[in-house]
Amino acid sequence: MEATLCELAGRLNDWDRILVLSHRSPDGDTLGCASALCRALIGLGKQVHFACADPVTPRYAFLFEGLTFPDFEPEHVVTVDVAAPDLLGTLKETWYPRVEMCIDHHATNSMEAPLRYVDSHAAAACEIIYSLLCEMKAQITPEIADCLYAGVSSDTGCFKYQNVTPQTYRIAANLVELGAHGAEINRRFFDTKTRARVEMEKRVYDTLHDYFGGKCACVSITDQMKAEAGAGEDDADGLASLPRQIEGVLVGVTLVEKAGEGYKISLRAIPPVNAAEIAAVFGGGGHAGAAGCKINASLEQAEEQIVAAVGRWLEEHGL
Ligand SMILES: [Mn+2]
Structure with missing residues (x-):
């Protein structure tokens, strides 16, 4: 049974001693939601607390600036942007049985809670929190507007993904009007x-190889490169999108060394190429635009094998 926004607003306005939970490996959306909701509830004179299984990384720390949480025994537990119980991580055991309200935008949401509100048309859960705060007649301060804008911007890749709707822009416009620092957050x-x-990136571009007249571009990332660059996991994140950015490339391939297990292959494709079908050759999978697989071989052999599979797919489809 799904709740309405009006029901959620009514409960939150009645409740006190509220614990807000974000998903593990927190991103801008789940943290923007939590911070905005906590700030709004504090503004309404309530005691609130926030928890997440993983620490808030420096990238998102500004969302929590000036927020302090008192110690108390929560009476009500709310999850934001959490699509499944396991995404509560180490908090699942203690808090999942007590989740009373679940607010999310993932169509696949599998959380059980007395009050569920899942709107899969929302590009970010922060869009829902914005509408909820309006429904609650809570004051949206510039700080809250920043948190919500940050969530919307993160989950839409800076308003670039297919999930953006006219409503996304309307909400973003309202948030800027309420004092959100859009340009600064996007930068x-x-x-x-x-x-x-x-x-x-310098090192990754140095490994670039072109195949099939430039329709396939391949780069590799080794542990040695990471060590030389002083890069952590965060710094290597998203590098797989680089080869596909090159004009004329239909399939971007990134080989990432996995100590002792050969290479993890990330495929990024542009229609009509289906990356998932190419990854499936090696037992992998994913979506048409982004897929992955593993090849346990040396770098040279792994590159040769994946490139051969890309070549066969292109040939079979007359590309
Ligand atoms: Mn989200």
Whole structure:
């Protein structure tokens, strides 16, 4: 049984001593939701607390600036942007049985809670929190507007993905009107790279090989490169999108060394190429646009095998 936004608003306005939970490996959306909701509830004079199985990374720390949480025994538990119980991580055992309200935008949501509100048309859960705060007649301060804008911007890749709707822009416009620092948040999330990241990119471009007249581009990432660049996992994140950015490339291939297990292959494709079908040759899978598989071989052999599979797919489809 799904709740209405009006029901959620009514409960939250009545409740006190509320614990808000984000999903593990937290992103801008789940943290933006949690911070915005906590700030709004505090504004309404309530005691609130926030918890997440993993720490808030420096990238998102600004969302929680100035927030302090008192110690108390929660009476009500709310999850935001959490699509499945396991995504509560180490908090699942203690808190999942007590989740009373679940607010999310994943069509696959499998959380059980007395009050569930899942809107899969929302590009970000922060869109739902915005509508909820309006329904609650809670004051949306510039700080809250920043948190919500950050969530919407993160989950839409800076308003670039297919999930963006007219409503996404309307909400973003309202948030900017309420004082959100749109340009600054977008620069922080999408136009800022760590030095280690730049060092990684330099090295990754050096490994670039073109195949099939430039329709396939292949790069590789080794542990040695990561060590030389001083890069952590965060700094290597998303590098798989680089080869597909090259004009004319239909399939971008990234080989990432996995100590002792050969290479993890990330495939990024542009229609009509189906990356999942190519990955399936090696027992992998994913979506048409992004897929992955593993090949346990040396770098040279792994590259040769995946490129051969790409070549066969292109040939079979007359490309
Ligand atoms: Mn989300």
